[in-house]
Structure formats: C-alpha cells, structure tokens
Amino acid sequence: MAIVAKVWIDEDCITCDACEDICPEVFKVTDETSQILAAVRTDGAFDRNEGGSPLVGTLGAELGDIILEAAEACPVEVIKFELVSDGAEVATVEAEAPAAEAAVAPAAAVAPAAGVSDALASVFAGDRSINILFGSQTGNAAGLAEKTAKMAENYGLTPNIVDMDGLDPARLASMKRVMIITSTWGEGEMPDNADEMWKAINANGPGLSATHYSVCAIGDTSYDEYCKAGHDWNDKLSALGGHQAHPIQECDVDFEPAWRIWVEEALPRLACVDESGTLQLEILEEMKAYGAGDDEDLVEGDFSPGTIQREELTITLEIFRYAPEAAESGWDTLTCNVPGHATIQDLLLTMQRDVDGSLAFRRGNGAGTPTTGVRVNGRIVLADATMVGDVMATSGRVRIEPLPGHPVVRDLIVDTSRYESHRSRAEPWMRTDPREGERLPSGMAMGTLDAASATALHQAGDVQSFQLIQAMSDALAHDSHYEGPGVHFQQWLRVLDPRTSEQQRRSIMSSLQEKDGIWSEADHASLMRYGEDGRLAARGLNEARSALLNQNRYAGKSGRLVKWYGRSVKWSGNVNETTLYRQVLGPLGLVSNVFSGVSARMALAFTRNGSPPIRSLQSLLLPPAGLGRIPKMFNSKVDNYHEVVSLFNEIDQRF
Amino acid sequence: MAKIAYYPGNVARAGASEVEDCIQPLCRALNIQLVEIPRSSSDGGNVIKQATPKLQDALVARNLALAEEKGLDIMTTCATSHAIMCNTAEDMKRDPVYAATINNLVERTSKIEYMGETKSWHLLHYLVEEIGLDAVRKAVKNPLKMKIASYYGPDMQRQGACAGDDPFMPTYMEQLIEALGGTPVEYDSKCQSVGSTSMLTLEDSSLSMTAAVLSDALESGAELVVSACTISHINLDSYQSKAGRVTGKSTSVPVCHLSEVVAFALGFYPDRLAQLRTRVRLIGS
Numbered sequence: 001m002a003i004v005a006k007v008w009i010d011e012d013c014i015t016c017d018a019c020e021d022i023c024p025e026v027f028k029v030t031d032e033t034s035q036i037l038a039a040v041r042t043d044g045a046f047d048r049n050e051g052g053s054p055l056v057g058t059l060g061a062e063l064g065d066i067i068l069e070a071a072e073a074c075p076v077e078v079i080k081f082e083l084v085s086d087g088a089e090v091a092t093v094e095a096e097a098p099a100a101e102a103a104v105a106p107a108a109a110v111a112p113a114a115g116v117s118d119a120l121a122s123v124f125a126g127d128r129s130i131n132i133l134f135g136s137q138t139g140n141a142a143g144l145a146e147k148t149a150k151m152a153e154n155y156g157l158t159p160n161i162v163d164m165d166g167l168d169p170a171r172l173a174s175m176k177r178v179m180i181i182t183s184t185w186g187e188g189e190m191p192d193n194a195d196e197m198w199k200a201i202n203a204n205g206p207g208l209s210a211t212h213y214s215v216c217a218i219g220d221t222s223y224d225e226y227c228k229a230g231h232d233w234n235d236k237l238s239a240l241g242g243h244q245a246h247p248i249q250e251c252d253v254d255f256e257p258a259w260r261i262w263v264e265e266a267l268p269r270l271a272c273v274d275e276s277g278t279l280q281l282e283i284l285e286e287m288k289a290y291g292a293g294d295d296e297d298l299v300e301g302d303f304s305p306g307t308i309q310r311e312e313l314t315i316t317l318e319i320f321r322y323a324p325e326a327a328e329s330g331w332d333t334l335t336c337n338v339p340g341h342a343t344i345q346d347l348l349l350t351m352q353r354d355v356d357g358s359l360a361f362r363r364g365n366g367a368g369t370p371t372t373g374v375r376v377n378g379r380i381v382l383a384d385a386t387m388v389g390d391v392m393a394t395s396g397r398v399r400i401e402p403l404p405g406h407p408v409v410r411d412l413i414v415d416t417s418r419y420e421s422h423r424s425r426a427e428p429w430m431r432t433d434p435r436e437g438e439r440l441p442s443g444m445a446m447g448t449l450d451a452a453s454a455t456a457l458h459q460a461g462d463v464q465s466f467q468l469i470q471a472m473s474d475a476l477a478h479d480s481h482y483e484g485p486g487v488h489f490q491q492w493l494r495v496l497d498p499r500t501s502e503q504q505r506r507s508i509m510s511s512l513q514e515k516d517g518i519w520s521e522a523d524h525a526s527l528m529r530y531g532e533d534g535r536l537a538a539r540g541l542n543e544a545r546s547a548l549l550n551q552n553r554y555a556g557k558s559g560r561l562v563k564w565y566g567r568s569v570k571w572s573g574n575v576n577e578t579t580l581y582r583q584v585l586g587p588l589g590l591v592s593n594v595f596s597g598v599s600a601r602m603a604l605a606f607t608r609n610g611s612p613p614i615r616s617l618q619s620l621l622l623p624p625a626g627l628g629r630i631p632k633m634f635n636s637k638v639d640n641y642h643e644v645v646s647l648f649n650e651i652d653q654r655f
Numbered sequence: 656m657a658k659i660a661y662y663p664g665n666v667a668r669a670g671a672s673e674v675e676d677c678i679q680p681l682c683r684a685l686n687i688q689l690v691e692i693p694r695s696s697s698d699g700g701n702v703i704k705q706a707t708p709k710l711q712d713a714l715v716a717r718n719l720a721l722a723e724e725k726g727l728d729i730m731t732t733c734a735t736s737h738a739i740m741c742n743t744a745e746d747m748k749r750d751p752v753y754a755a756t757i758n759n760l761v762e763r764t765s766k767i768e769y770m771g772e773t774k775s776w777h778l779l780h781y782l783v784e785e786i787g788l789d790a791v792r793k794a795v796k797n798p799l800k801m802k803i804a805s806y807y808g809p810d811m812q813r814q815g816a817c818a819g820d821d822p823f824m825p826t827y828m829e830q831l832i833e834a835l836g837g838t839p840v841e842y843d844s845k846c847q848s849v850g851s852t853s854m855l856t857l858e859d860s861s862l863s864m865t866a867a868v869l870s871d872a873l874e875s876g877a878e879l880v881v882s883a884c885t886i887s888h889i890n891l892d893s894y895q896s897k898a899g900r901v902t903g904k905s906t907s908v909p910v911c912h913l914s915e916v917v918a919f920a921l922g923f924y925p926d927r928l929a930q931l932r933t934r935v936r937l938i939g940s
Contacts, residue, residue, distance in 0.1 A: 021756060021759060022752060022755060022756070023755065024755075024759050024762075065751065065752075066751065066752060066755060069752050377823055377824055378822075378823030378824050378846065379823050393821070393824055394821075474809065474847050474848040474850075474864060475848070475850060475857075475860050475864065478859075478860045478863035478864050478867070479859070479860045479863075482860070519856065519857070520857065520860065521853075522848060522850030522852075522853040522857050522860045522861055522864060523809065523848035523850050523851070523852060523853065524701070525701070525735075525738065525808070525809040525810040525848060526809045526847075526848045528738075528742075528809075528810075528813060529809050529812055529813035529822060529823075529846075530813075531814070534813075542704060542705060542708065545705045546705060546706060546707070546708070549705065549706050556856075557855065557856040558705075558856045561702060561855055561856050562702055562703070562705050562706050563706075565699075565700065565702040565703060566702075566703050566706060566710075569696065569697045569699065569703065569714075573696035573697065574665070574668075574696065574697050575665045575666070575697045575700065577666070580855065581855065584855040584856065585855060596897045596900070638693065638694060638695065638696050639693040639694045640694045640765070643694065643717070643764050643765040644696045644714070644717075646763075646764035646765075647710065647713050647714060647717065647760060647761070647764045647765075648710065650760055650763065650764060651707055651709055651710040651713060651760060652706065652707040652709075652710050654706070655706075
C-alpha cells in the first residue's frame with residue numbers, strides 16, 4: 001500500500017476530470033486547472049498546492065493507492081506526489097531536478113541488529129542510501145521500484161525511489177548504490193519519463209567510478225528490441241566507469257518472478273558496498289541471511305523437510321458407472337478410508353487398481369490437466385488437482401459424476417467431440433493483419449503487444465480449462481445447437497487481443513450474434529457459481545454481449561429485452577412486466593402465449609394461492625383455484641425518482 | 656426485536672403480489688421488524704448489466720446505501736436480487752477504484768454512498784442463521800405435512816451469497832421445511848437454472864430447463880415445489896404446463912414461494928393453505 005505524504009498539480013492541466021472521477025476526495029477540477037481540496041491539506045488552502053502542503057492525518061495512507069491511480073490516469077502527467085515509506089523514512093518520487101537533489105542526500109548510518117559479525121557491522125556504518133531509479137510508461141516499473149524499496153530496508157539500506165524524469169545525470173556520480181528498473185517502450189525506446197535523462201547522460205555523462213549498480217529490464221519477447229532500454233542503461237553505466245554489482249535481469253510480460261530473482265541477488269550485493277564504496281563480497285552470505293531475517297543462532301542437525309500428513313478421512317464414495325454395450329447406468333458405492341491429502345484422481349486410480357479394473361476415467365499429470373474434469377458433489381473440478389478433503393460433504397459423501405454438458409462414453413469419460421467441432425467452426429485461433437512484429441511459425445506476422453495489454457489479456461482469460469467452462473452452462477444440455485460458453489469465451493478473448501486482425505474480429509462478432517451464438521446462454525448465473533474461473537467467464541461473456549448490443553443497436557429479442565427493461569426502470573424506478581412482454585414478444589408472441597395457456601395461468605393464477613376476498617373464494621372450486629393478478633399496466637414511481645433518472649442520464653443515456 | 660431493511664425485488668409488488676401478502680405477517684410473527692426503503696429502485700435484474708454493468712452496479716449500490724443510511728442490513732425474498740446485491744458489494748470491495756467511481760455517481764445523484772457496511776440477506780439465510788430454526792419451530796401453528804422439494808436456483812448458490820450453506824449441496828431450505836412440519840424431498844436439480852432471465856428471448860431452452868427441474872422434483876416424490884427465487888417462480892409456475900407440453904415431461908406440480916409456505920405454517924392464510932392442500936391432493940405427485 002502506498003502512503004502519500006503530499007500531492008500537488010503542475011502547470012498545463014487540461015481539466016479532463018479524470019483525477020476527480022477517480023479520487024474526488026482529493027482533487028477538484030475547476031475551469032482552469034485541477035486543484036487539491038482544502039479539507040485534505042494542512043494549510044487549508046484550495047489551489048494546486050505548489051507549496052507542497054502535506055496531507056492531513058491518515059489521509060495519505062487511506063487514499064494513497066487511489067491518488068497514485070489518479071496520477072497514472074492523468075494524460076498530461078501533471079499530478080505529482082511524494083511518498084512516505086512505512087511512516088518513517090521518506091521515499092520521494094521525483095518530479096523535478098531540485099527535489100531529486102534532496103532525495104540523494106546521504107542517509108544516516110543504520111544500526112544493525114545484535115549478533116552480527118564485526119565485518120558486517122562495519123558495512124552498516126556510514127552512508128547506507130540506495131537509489132532506485134525507475135523508467136516507467138505504464139506504472140509497472142514504478143510499482144517494482146516501490147517493492148524493491150521495501151525489501152531494501154531488510155538489508156539495512158535507506159532507499160530513495162527516484163523518478164528519472166528531471167533527474168540530473170550528474171547526481172549519479174555521488175550515488176554509491178544504484179538500482180535501475182526500466183521498461184522498454186515501442187521499438188526499443190526509452191519510456192517517456194526516462195527519455196530526457198537518457199539524452200542528457202549521452203550528451204554529458206559523469207564518471208561513475210564510485211558507483212555500484214544493477215539493472216532490471218522489463219520487456220516483451222514479442223518485440224524485436226526486447227528489453228533494449230535496460231541494456232542501454234546497463235552498457236552506459238558500465239561505459240562511464242560504474243561497477244556492475246549484479247548482472248542485468250531481463251523480465252518478460254510476466255515480469256514479477258524474474259524481478260524477484262534479480263532483487264534477491266542484487267540487493268544483498270549492493271548492501272555489501274561499504275562507506276568507502278568498496279564491494280565486500282566476503283560478507284555476502286551473512287548479508288543474505290541478515291536480509292532474510294534468519295540470523296538466529298545456528299543449530300546443527302537433520303533439517304530435511306518432514307512429510308505433511310493430513311488426517312485420514314472416512315468417506316462414502318459414489319461413482320457413476322455407464323456400460324455402453326448394455327446401455328446400463330448406475331452407481332458404485334463403497335465406504336473407505338483415504339489419506340486427507342489424496343486427490344480425486346488418487347481415489348479413482350485406487351478404485352481401478354484394487355476394486356474394479358474396468359473403471360474408466362481420464363488421467364492427468366497431477367498438475368491440473370484440463371481434460372480431467374468431473375463433477376464431485378456438484379462442483380465441476382479437475383480430478384488430478386482437487387483434494388478429497390476440499391470437496392467432501394460433512395456427511396463424508398463423495399459423489400463423482402461425469403462432466404455435464406457432454407455425452408457420456410463410458411463411466412466418467414465424456415465425448416468432447418461436439419465441443420471440439422464447435423470450437424473448430426468458431427476458429428478462435430489467431431489470424432493477424434500483415435504488419436510489423438513477431439511472426440507465427442506459419443510465417444504470418446502477428447503484430448505487437450505491449451506489456452500492459454498482454455497482462456490484461458492474460459488476466460481476462462486465466463482459467464484452468466475451457467472445457468470446464470463449457471460444462472458450467474445449465475443451458476447447454478437443453479440446446480444441441482448452442483456452441484457453448486467455453487467456445488464463446490475463447491472467441492471473445494481473441495476479440496480482445498490487439499494483434500487480432502479486423503477481419504477476424506468482425507467475423508467473430510458476427511458469429512457470436514448468430515442464432516446459436518452468445519445469446520443462447522440462458523443464464524450466466526450458472527457459470528458465476530463456479531469460483532474465479534466461472535466469474536471470469538461470466539464477466540467476459542457479459543462484456544461480449546455489451547459490445548454486441550452497441551454494435552447492433554439493440555437488435556433482436558435480446559436487444560429489445562435490454563432496451564425496454566432499462567426504459568421501464570428509468571420511467572418509474574421499477575420494472576414493468578407488461579411493457580416487457582408487449583415489447584419483447586410483440587403481438588404474435590402475446591397471441592401465442594394466449595393459446596399456450598401461459599396468459600391464462602398468469603391472469604387466473606392457476607397454481608397460485610390468491611388473496612382475499614375474491615381469490616380465496618375460488619378455493620372452494622376446482623383448479624383454477626384463484627384469480628391472480630396480471631402484471632401492472634403502469635407502475636407508481638419510487639420516492640425521489642429523479643435520482644434514478646439522474647443515474648441513467650449520468651451513465652447511459654441510450655435508455 | 657430484529658430489525659432489517661426490506662427490498663422486495665422486481666416482482667414481489669407486481670406480478671407476484673402473493674409474496675408481499677406473506678412476508679409482512681411472517682416477519683411480525685417471528686419478531687422481525689421490516690423497514691421500508693421507499694427510495695429503492697429496481698436492481699436491473701442482470702438485464703441492464705448486459706448493456707452497462709456500471710449502471711446496474713450504481714442502481715444496486717444506491718439501494719444498499721439507502722439501507723446503510725439507516726444503519727441496517729437488507730433482506731429480500733428473491734434469490735436473484737440477493738445475488739445481484741452480493742455481486743455488486745463484492746465487486747466494489749474487490750476493486751476500490753471501481754467502488755470510488757460507483758460511489759461518485761451515486762453521491763452526485765442521490766447524496767449517499769455505499770461504504771460496504773450493509774450486507775444482503777436472503778429470507779432463507781436470515782431465518783436459519785439469525786432467527787434460528789428452534790424459534791421458527793416454536794412459532795409453527797399449521798405444520799405443512801407435505802412432501803416438499805426445495806428450489807434454490809443457481810444465483811445465490813455460490814461462495815459469498817449463500818451464507819453458511821453449502822453452495823453445491825445446500826440444505827438450509829430442507830432444514831427449514833422440516834422445522835415447518837413438512838417432509839423435504841431430495842433431488843439433483845435443485846440448484847439448476849430454469850433460465851428465468853431468458854424466458855422471453857430464449858423460450859425453447861428455458862422451457863426445457865424448467866421442465867427438467869420440475870420433472871426431477873416430481874420423480875423424486877415431491878407434492879409441492881417451493882422456490883427461493885420470485886423470478887424463477889414465473890417459469891416454474893406460469894410456464895409449467897407449456898414446458899410439459901413442449902418437452903413431453905411430467906411437470907404438473909403446485910409451486911409456491913418460500914415466503915408463502917413459511918407464512919402458512921405460522922398460521923396465516925389458513926384458507927390458502929387449505930386450498931394448497933386441495934390442489935396437492937387433486938394434482939398428486
């Protein structure tokens with residue numbers, strides 16, 4: 001969590017309102033510029049806070065993350081702020097050169113914990129500052145700089161986070177320890193905030209003979225110039241006489257694991273740089289132990305990890321069986337004891353080995369194989385990645401069935417050919433526009449993908465198995481033509497991919513709108529119930545529907561339902577069922593309901609219980625027993641109805 | 656006396672007025688004071704969400720904030736409405752920036768904000784967890800004495816929306832029915848969707864899904880189906896005979912709202928309970 005000490009607005013605000021939308025507690029956009037509200041400042045003034053008045057009380061902690069969000073969202077980057085690290089040390093995000101000078105002032109010596117060697121204690125004497133410079137376009141490098149700063153304190157260092165924007169390169173010469181975290185932008189370019197400093201250091205670079213450094217480079221392997229900005233800095237610092245304390249680390253789109261490897265090596269090495277600027281590698285192991293917090297007295301002995309045993313479970317196992325040759329199905333039931341850490345697949349393997357060798361199921365590799373889906377006690381899970389204890393009912397019952405939504409071949413094996421054929425027709429694989437960028441094995445150019453888009457794309461579709469998503473639908477079993485949510489979700493993810501060609505995007509959107517497309521799912525709630533995977537799929541498919549509604553201007557029955565539902569709520573604050581039936585079904589549909597008996601059941605409340613006086617009298621008669629109420633023709637409006645109208649007008653004026 | 660804000664959902668005061676008839680007396684009998692929120696609006700029914708998720712969330716956040724303003728949790732009789740409120744509260748808790756955006760809109764239009772204090776309760780969960788089955792059992796005047804299948808639907812059967820019940824093998828409604836003097840009937844389809852939000856647009860599938868649930872309940876020996884969702888009740892009841900005719904399955908069974916059977920068992924509307932018993936005998940199972 002970021003703690004903001006002070007926040008101010010530079011000149012050239014374009015009054016786009018983004019900051020106020022994100023953090024109205026702090027920002028107020030006037031006709032000329034965004035300003036910092038008086039209520040959040042210690043000086044009580046209402047202006048751009050050029051004087052840097054601190055935030056009052058604990059507001060900096062409460063709103064820190066949101067202020068940072070607003071700063072990142074600012075298209076002209078005029079929101080500047082200063083961070084407080086752990087409420088004591090000040091870590092300054094630099095905006096201008098004068099502030100940078102303050103940030104690199106020598107930090108006081110740090111007292112090490114008791115029990116360290118004399119050699120380590122001597123390193124802790126004197127200046128312990130470490131300067132973490134970031135070059136960031138989308139905020140990823142800035143985020144890593146913050147995390148690095150927190151970890152640096154474990155090694156007795158005093159971290160300064162320094163925005164490269166406006167930093168005078170000459171200051172580097174006075175820095176003993178430097179870490180650079182930078183992304184690469186476009187085709188090997190510096191991020192915007194590092195560009196000026198890069199030009200300056202190339203024009204007039206200082207000698208860095210007293211500086212130890214290490215570089216973490218963030219990039220994307222789908223670009224030709226992978227991590228180029230980081231390499232440029234690494235080479236430049238070396239050329240200026242700097243000492244590389246730890247080799248450069250390249251990080252791909254999933255940058256965090258690689259950064260962690262780097263920071264856990266680079267930090268202790270830089271922490272071993274003493275007051276005189278000498279790297280004391282002989283204390284490196286002790287420094288690592290100190291930073292890891294495991295500098296307790298060493299005890300000799302056998303410390304090989306023990307086996308974690310979960311308590312044994314007594315279960316009643318019910319397994320669905322189906323023999324296609326006899327067309328017979330039924331359940332095998334037995335009571336047994338199993339280790340608490342056994343997986344569903346372990347259970348099935350044991351059954352197959354010890355009880356019935358003919359039991360058929362799909363085996364996985366034990367790491368969540370996407371094809372091992374089964375239903376256990378109502379949950380749709382992967383058999384090789386789900387422990388019995390996690391799905392067992394309190395009664396001890398474990399009921400294992402085939403994955404729903406697919407025909408059963410034998411026992412727990414389902415036929416996924418329908419899913420595969422729908423998927424094959426839907427063609428959710430990548431088809432790109434011929435443009436600059438990486439190439440597929442087929443030779444086709446696949447365009448480019450920046451780190452932020454790649455991360456967002458991964459997150460949007462981070463599910464264990466699309467076959468499992470397919471099986472989550474309750475509607476699939478009732479419509480043999482419906483292509484299913486597993487297929488449609490893959491198509492939608494392809495639409496979201498910036499590398500996808502416009503032609504493919506149009507083709508997918510058109511296919512989603514077709515008769516057996518995305519509107520054939522009767523209820524997204526059936527997906528939503530299956531944990532994070534179901535939530536992601538339901539959210540993605542809802543987004544796809546929104547896009548289709550926009551693109552097709554609320555065409556078709558589904559479009560009419562959404563349009564008139566919204567209008568009906570806007571008219572009164574309540575839903576008007578009469579309006580919905582009339583507008584969605586149309587005259588023919590209403591007539592059809594009359595002949596099918598639906599209208600009669602609604603009007604006469606065939607199975608309802610009625611209410612006094614008229615309806616209860618009907619109880620003396622045979623069914624239809626009560627005269628019900630047809631939906632209201634007109635709704636009364638909710639109190640303060642104008643508030644509902646205002647919400648509609650603020651958010652979506654199409655209704 | 657327990658005090659809670661009441662949200663009737665989208666149909667309890669329209670097409671399903673029998674819910675409104677029953678909820679008020681049953682709460683009085685169980686010492687629950689229902690507090691009206693006259694400014695509350697429709698929650699968008701997961702339909703408006705398809706066009707603009709932000710609009711639906713803003714409508715729901717406004718309703719929650721209105722209850723929060725009174726310092727109360729909110730209760731509804733509809734599983735869909737309950738799930739919608741849980742979803743919005745969860746999304747806002749998960750993403751503070753999104754919450755700030757929604758609250759900004761709600762504050763600008765209605766001068767209130769949802770701070771995440773108020774939580775939503777479904778009538779079922781409130782009775783089982785807050786009032787207690789013993790208190791319900793003591794208040795029973797007309798034991799139901801029928802074989803009853805519980806219909807939960809999928810909306811509230813997920814982590815975070817079903818209180819302490821099991822999302823996939825729930826038992827709260829069965830426990831409540833037992834406390835009301837009825838005999839619960841187990842069947843597999845009790846959490847399956849009947850496609851309530853799509854009946855007007857996707858009739859064939861919805862009818863087939865409705866028929867599957869009803870016929871499963873009937874085959875398991877149910878004489879009566881009780882629905883925890885007022886919107887799904889329309890499919891299970893009004894479209895029942897059409898679903899049977901289209902699919903060729905047996906679907907003829909009386910369907911009641913949860914609030915109805917609780918009110919009947921607590922001694923309200925004995926004439927309606929008699930009527931229901933008559934229908935159960937005539938229709939059979």
